Amino acid sequence: MTPANRIEIKNGRLIDPANGVDERKDLFVEDGKVCAIGKPPEGFKPDLTIDAEGQVVCPGLVDLSARVREPGQEHKATIESETRAAAKGGITTICCPPDTNPIIDTPAVASMIYNKSMDIGYARILPIGALTQGLEGSQLSEMVALTRAECPVLSNAYEPLANTLVERRALEYAATFGITVFIRPEDRHLRNNGCVHEGLICSRLGLPGIPEAAESVAVARDLALADHTRCTIHFHALSTARALRMIEGAQKRGVPITANVAAHQLHLTEECIEEFNSNCHVIPPLRTREDLKQLREGIARGTIKAICSDHQPHDSDAKQAPFPSTAPGISSLETLLGLTLELVDEGIIEMADAIARLTSGPAEVLGLPLGQLGVEADADICIFDPKKSWQLTTETMLSAGKNTPFLDREFTGQVTHTLFQGRVVYKA
């Protein structure tokens, strides 16, 4: 980390969707903040100049869901290892779901996670507070106290609320204080003990399936309650086209709903499971080609506002077992940008919109002034070379979890610098 106080980033293509900027412009940083755009302030003498010729300069990415495994599962990963990996991936803000151990249902745990990430200094971790105490789905958490302790939003992680009355009360209480609630929509009875999409591949391999309806039934219920309570709901990690259609319908009616999708859901389908590839074991499960196509269109239309990594690092033992007994999840901080840029290469989405889904989109969901590079904004900056190819290997991955189906795959678009609060925290 360089001690440079004044930084000049010149000759780059500045893409700042929140401020409608997409042009060749220089950017000037002082005291950890953006101090000027285009022309330097009078008498500005940079301690460091970064020549971004041919590169894209954009806000540091905001990832709405990444598990760092600390506290509680430090044998899988730590705040330090995962924030370093985030910095390598151009990510400067991570939202950590509350299913840590201890669970993020007290301000103390929330503050501990946030403070530790800021002390280490690669990226900020914003804790997502638990919606109910212990994620048990019965007693409401101290929501206001949690939001005062750096939790921008609340969720019940992957523990869907079984009791609709508790859900109603939780949403009403959150709505009272303008708190956004993240919901991973899943009907636990329909999920049953499934581990893959219920379809042809599941039938062929004889794996227990999770029907599409497990998601759409939950979305229908949650939408009805959102309508009723007017709570701002954000659906996390959509996987089905049907759920997307329902959400778009509600958005048209003016229900305050947003949604994200995990980057791998835009690239992988159930077919990747053959033959029992445990690195493709994820929840929600990989769905069909049609679901993938529709989710991509939702991203292009902007009805899905954010692409997240849904990063879940694991130790190697967790994936070394027969498929149903393996732990679900992909280590994905370092592929978030690469997978999103592939959508640009494939003509699904324009570059500026792709950047918006990774920066201003998720920041709006959080209601925080992140993911933008206006004057006085935190100098959280990602600089990448959109033409440079690189290969993902276990040796070069910084995350402690090497569990990814994208190993040895080639990506285009390499991060060359990541700045967090005006400090260079990663340099290729």
Place this chain on the structure above:
Amino acid sequence: MKPENRKRPIVIETPDNGNLQLDPNGKLRHFLSINGLNRELLTEILDTAESFTGVSERTVKKVPLLRGKVITNLFFETSTRTRTTFELAAKRLSADVLSLNISASSTSKGESLLDTLRNLEAMHCDMFIVRHADSGAANFIATHAAPHISVINAGDGRHSHPTQAMLDMFTIRRHKQEFEGLKVAIVGDILHSRVARSQILALNTLGTEEVRVIAPKTLLPADADRLGVKVYHNLEQGISGVDVVIMLRLQRERMSGAMLPSEHEYFQLYGLTDERLEAAKPDAIVMHPGPINRGVEMATQVADGPRSVILQQVSFGIAVRMAVMSMAMGTMNPGASKK
């Protein structure tokens, strides 16, 4: 900005584990699933099994093909019939047999499965016969076992039970000679049945004219019609004109799982009786992988009746398992043991 020469498949390329079963010469190395095996290989298994049927009738019921080899029965799920016939098959091939019943509870974690594997490898085993409650367990073990070890799948979750399917094919061929022109109906809990999955693959690979499945929707897998079968919900219609009726065992726990209302209603709708069997061809045979629930999936008079070949299936099971084991160990010399 469209870089050329980018490899960007939607489907990740995984190693084709259909070939995990075969050595570079296309010979059987492991026997995990019918998937990926061609008609010639399945026919070779049946022909080889045919050559072994005589062994059981001799006074000295042994051939020395696997002398000095150590075969380990690795059963993470209980089984009587399958384990016993594998044990008998191994002994008739003169192998040393080790049978381990490992309680599911101590191995529900992946690392202990790998650890068990490493320990057995250290004892210089040559072949694992594996049964496990997880689909994909046999593939997992074959992927991680030392290269000299052959793995035979004796049933993994709902995925595959290929030796059972091959002994069923053997039984059908004994009675019907050819698979062309045959209509075969499989009745019952297709959803949870590894036997049915393997039978469907084997029947189709061997050229069966029509494979039907008959069950209520709660006992059928998603997209069943895309598995190479015709789907029926009515037993009389489904077995009309068929040459072979395969009944599947109905697990008692299907009632509590809201899959079915009662055994009584199931028998009323899907139980095989002599009267219903009249819809099939006059020379149709009735099969069942066992153990039978009499009065649930079939009436006693059918199970013990003249059309039933259920006990033959068990005897043929030994010959088929001998065939698969000797082929996988590469010791099968086609000339040597032919009668």
